[in-house]
Amino acid sequence: MRQVLSWLKKLGFGLLVTVIIVYTLFPFYWAVVSSLKQGTALFVVDAWPRNPAWHNYVAVFTEQPFGRNLLNSVIVATSVVLVSLFLAVTASFALARIQFRGRTLLMLMILAVSMFPQIAVLSGMYELVRALGLYNTLPALTLSYMLFTLPFTVWVMTTFMRELPKELEEAAVVDGATPWMICFNVFLPLLKPALVTTGLLAFIAAWNEFLFALTFTLSQEARTVPVAIALMSGASQHELPWGLIMAASVIVTVPLIALVLIFQRSIVSGLTAGAVKG
Amino acid sequence: MEESASPTPAPGSMLARQRVRSAWLFLLPTLVVLAGVAGWPLFRTFWFAFTNASLADPGPPEYVGMENFATIWDDPDWWQSVRNTFLFTGVSVTLETVLGMVIALTLNTRFRGRGVLRAAVLVPWAIPTVVSAKMWGWMFHDVYGVINEMLLHVGWISGPIAWTVDPKLSMVAIIAVDVWKTTPFMTLLLLAALQMLPEELYEAAKLDGAHPVMVFFRITLPLIRGPMMVAIIFRVLDALRVFDLFYILTSNSSESMSMAVYARQQMFEFQDLGLGAAAASLLFGLIALFTVVYLVLGRDSVAQEAA
Numbered sequence: 001m002r003q004v005l006s007w008l009k010k011l012g013f014g015l016l017v018t019v020i021i022v023y024t025l026f027p028f029y030w031a032v033v034s035s036l037k038q039g040t041a042l043f044v045v046d047a048w049p050r051n052p053a054w055h056n057y058v059a060v061f062t063e064q065p066f067g068r069n070l071l072n073s074v075i076v077a078t079s080v081v082l083v084s085l086f087l088a089v090t091a092s093f094a095l096a097r098i099q100f101r102g103r104t105l106l107m108l109m110i111l112a113v114s115m116f117p118q119i120a121v122l123s124g125m126y127e128l129v130r131a132l133g134l135y136n137t138l139p140a141l142t143l144s145y146m147l148f149t150l151p152f153t154v155w156v157m158t159t160f161m162r163e164l165p166k167e168l169e170e171a172a173v174v175d176g177a178t179p180w181m182i183c184f185n186v187f188l189p190l191l192k193p194a195l196v197t198t199g200l201l202a203f204i205a206a207w208n209e210f211l212f213a214l215t216f217t218l219s220q221e222a223r224t225v226p227v228a229i230a231l232m233s234g235a236s237q238h239e240l241p242w243g244l245i246m247a248a249s250v251i252v253t254v255p256l257i258a259l260v261l262i263f264q265r266s267i268v269s270g271l272t273a274g275a276v277k278g
Numbered sequence: 279m280e281e282s283a284s285p286t287p288a289p290g291s292m293l294a295r296q297r298v299r300s301a302w303l304f305l306l307p308t309l310v311v312l313a314g315v316a317g318w319p320l321f322r323t324f325w326f327a328f329t330n331a332s333l334a335d336p337g338p339p340e341y342v343g344m345e346n347f348a349t350i351w352d353d354p355d356w357w358q359s360v361r362n363t364f365l366f367t368g369v370s371v372t373l374e375t376v377l378g379m380v381i382a383l384t385l386n387t388r389f390r391g392r393g394v395l396r397a398a399v400l401v402p403w404a405i406p407t408v409v410s411a412k413m414w415g416w417m418f419h420d421v422y423g424v425i426n427e428m429l430l431h432v433g434w435i436s437g438p439i440a441w442t443v444d445p446k447l448s449m450v451a452i453i454a455v456d457v458w459k460t461t462p463f464m465t466l467l468l469l470a471a472l473q474m475l476p477e478e479l480y481e482a483a484k485l486d487g488a489h490p491v492m493v494f495f496r497i498t499l500p501l502i503r504g505p506m507m508v509a510i511i512f513r514v515l516d517a518l519r520v521f522d523l524f525y526i527l528t529s530n531s532s533e534s535m536s537m538a539v540y541a542r543q544q545m546f547e548f549q550d551l552g553l554g555a556a557a558a559s560l561l562f563g564l565i566a567l568f569t570v571v572y573l574v575l576g577r578d579s580v581a582q583e584a585a
Contacts, residue, residue: 098298
């Protein structure tokens with residue numbers, strides 16, 4: 001009796017795990033399956049494609065400027081990461097290692113900015129982007145994305161920066177190192193793992209952003225991937241090219257999933273550092 | 279305030295003053311950028327909210343007082359968007375908390391394949407919102423969607439349902455996507471909290487022969503209440519500003535808009551920058567309110583961090 005009960009328990013637990021895995025993975029699986037179907041096969045609900053074909057994957061590049069959109073996303077996300085990391089390293093050095101008046105207030109202000117709803121700055125940002133002559137260009141996106149990547153990177157880097165041993169810094173000060181040298185020559189090499197985590201999270205946030213990219217770009221060639229996918233249209237308004245959309249979705253998702261799985265551990269620690277502590 | 283992290287020269291000394299000066303120099307670029315992308319645009323939005331600024335009219339906007347707010351107050355579409363946003367926030371955050379807790383508790387037990395489950399759980403989080411919305415939009419397709427097909431197959435519905443067209447049903451679809459996409463985040467935060475709990479407590483409870491359900495409600499839940507509340511408010515803040523899901527999944531009908539979608543529609547589709555800015559300001563006020571709650575609840579941890 002006891003054995004049966006524990007066996008049932010195990011079975012129930014296994015079932016729970018299976019349900020969770022199916023629930024989390026099915027939509028992605030379905031996108032992959034749909035992207036491999038073509039023509040009328042797409043409109044038949046089959047668990048797997050009968051005649052798998054790459055047609056959609058070719059068409060998304062030939063019928064849409066999707067290659068260009070991908071390049072745009074790469075350029076924007078990379079530049080956002082580089083600029084925010086540079087700014088965050090310097091700012092977090094000051095916030096984590098130096099006592100000065102108004103520091104707590106500054107930290108709270110930066111935290112508050114990370115809570116800004118994007119819509120609240122949209123009209124002002126639009127005016128700024130136009131005034132700077134950046135409308136419909138990628139730098140407009142790099143600039144505006146600082147709104148959410150910068151507070152986040154500063155906050156997380158500050159937590160990491162604070163944990164570095166002060167003996168290192170003291171030794172450097174004795175050797176006559178300036179704060180700049182301490183920050184970039186002594187601390188930066190130690191912060192590499194932190195930089196990877198923070199940079200990756202900023203990259204994902206920039207890669208996924210939709211509202212600013214939708215508002216600050218106009219032409220198909222200037223769009224980033226999320227906007228391109230959202231606005232993909234077919235021959236007529238009611239015939240959405242679902243095969244193409246699913247192919248594009250899979251293309252942008254696979255690298256992200258790969259990155260997330262490779263850096264799983266550091267991502268989890270970075271996320272919890274950013275949300276719970278911050 | 280503890281002086282743990284930095285070597286501290288005597289206050290007032292040359293070295294100390296130099297350090298403070300360099301601190302401000304180090305912060306300057308970040309502060310300038312933040313003022314440029316957050317402070318100034320926010321200030322302009324607040325200003326636009328009291329003007330008749332319009333994209334159609336290139337002339338300088340005129341001050342109109344509370345007119346925009348009065349217009350919004352009388353607009354049933356605005357109130358519909360407020361109801362939608364609150365309903366969405368309430369239902370999805372609740373579901374995410376419950377589901378996130380179930381998955382976090384599962385992940386917190388030792389079993390073979392735990393790594394696989396944790397990796398699988400992270401996948402929805404990695405997928406861009408727009409892509410999730412499209413993927414689910416296809417699954418919810420009225421004629422060719424797999425969800426209708428499944429429901430028909432098990433006999434829960436008798437005919438295909440137009441999930442994303444009917445405003446009531448599109449809310450179901452939107453919540454389904456959001457729950458799917460953001461439960462991993464909740465799971466991670468709750469799991470982090472669960473892993474901090476001392477094991478001795480559970481051993482003691484086991485010795486006392488306490489039922490697992492009772493252990494959960496009497497021991498686990500009270501102990502992780504703090505981190506859980508912070509996670510919930512964090513999610514609420516995020517859900518209140520929802521834009522992508524509503525914009526993509528509901529073909530922009532006036533009955534199924536979120537507050538952010540309403541604001542953007544006024545600004546850019548109807549070109550009424552002032553009216554849209556007023557709506558955006560109201561949403562900002564709402565979120566600011568919740569941010570204050572968040573900061574007060576998380577005050578201890580934040581104060582520790584900042585000290």
